[in-house]
Amino acid sequence: MNNNIFPCLWYNGDGKESAEFYCKIFSGTITSDTPMVLNIELFGQKLMLLNGGPQFEKNASVSFMVLCETDAEVENYWGQLSDGGIVLMELGEYPWSKKYGWVRDRFGVTWQLYLGEKQSEQKIIPTLMFIHQNNGKAMEAMKLYTDIFPNSKIGNVLKYGEGVGNETHEVPENVQHAHFEIDGFSFFCMDNSYDHKFDFNEGISTVVMTDNQQQTDHLWDALTTDGGTESMCGWLKDNFGLSWQIIPKKLIQLMSDSDQEKGQKVAQSMMKMQKIVIKDLEEAYHS
Structure with missing residues (x-):
């Protein structure tokens, strides 16, 4: 598992x-x-x-x-x-x-x-x-x-x-x-063919923690191809409307730093992103 x-x-x-x-x-x-x-x-x-x-x-x-x-x-x-x-x-x-x-x-x-x-x-x-x-x-x-x-x-x-x-x-x-x-x-x-009054939305999403930028890019690009949509802060919807969060582990590490000011800078940088870019997070951390 x-x-x-x-x-x-x-x-x-x-x-x-x-x-x-x-x-x-x-x-x-x-x-x-x-x-x-x-x-x-x-x-x-x-x-x-x-x-x-x-x-x-x-x-x-x-x-x-x-x-x-x-x-x-x-x-x-x-x-x-x-x-x-x-x-x-x-x-x-x-x-x-x-x-x-x-x-x-x-x-x-x-x-x-x-x-x-x-x-x-x-x-x-x-x-x-x-x-x-x-x-x-x-x-x-x-x-x-x-x-x-x-x-x-x-x-x-x-x-x-x-x-x-x-x-x-x-x-x-x-x-x-x-x-x-x-x-x-x-x-x-x-x-299911029943006319339910609901469908996939952001209420329940699937988080995927990635090891590096290459893995992040691969999953992001593959899930948004052919009708998927990009959202903010690592969120996306695939072409079926199912919501995913593609989150590099590095983001959590940087945001959890004991230096709260650095962690806030990383969070502020992340809030401006759609796909999470690790290099930009690290630049915000060291700024």
Whole structure:
């Protein structure tokens, strides 16, 4: 599992409350705690919680599958996550799992609790839903991502025509459920034709910590090609509208310097950038 790749959840001031909530449920720890950014560790996995303001709301286009090993585990998580939340699919037996449920918690994060055989060393797996103009593009997206990132692969792919539970008349060739890895980090994905009132946005993004400028340039250029869009401070959207943050590790090192004035200069330089340029950060640091 690669902890240089991890989800970032956007909050409007309630990131700390959310961090404590998840750490209580999943026996995790808060590893970094600032007014804007909190990092938590759940089952050895890193998640970033960003108090960014009211601009974006999290939604079910990116949910989190929790792979559970016992009935009791599912029920424990379900009871706590559904408290004050909204049930999207009732907890019960389904063709794909003897105990499964889908819930939106009180902070707007959606979770799929799944009882079954362990499919990955990752306990929590981000799950991408390709809807609206992206419906039918899950396979295309997996091919793009696994081509861009090293140590990547497409795993099991179940299409609607091959599976069970296709009462919704989905296109048989579309993906009902699939697993893929980018640089050792697991994702699930699916196509869905339902007219949901949401889609990919900045509310949930994927952070990739890069080792150098070459890696930063490669990922940035590859993800913004053919319809992707550049944003500020290392943020971008790929051509499916999924948000990414491509962040050199050097940025964190320079901003964390014990000399606060130097760290502020680096932060100010970063705020003016779209793609992060390490050389310019170092010049600001030494200025």
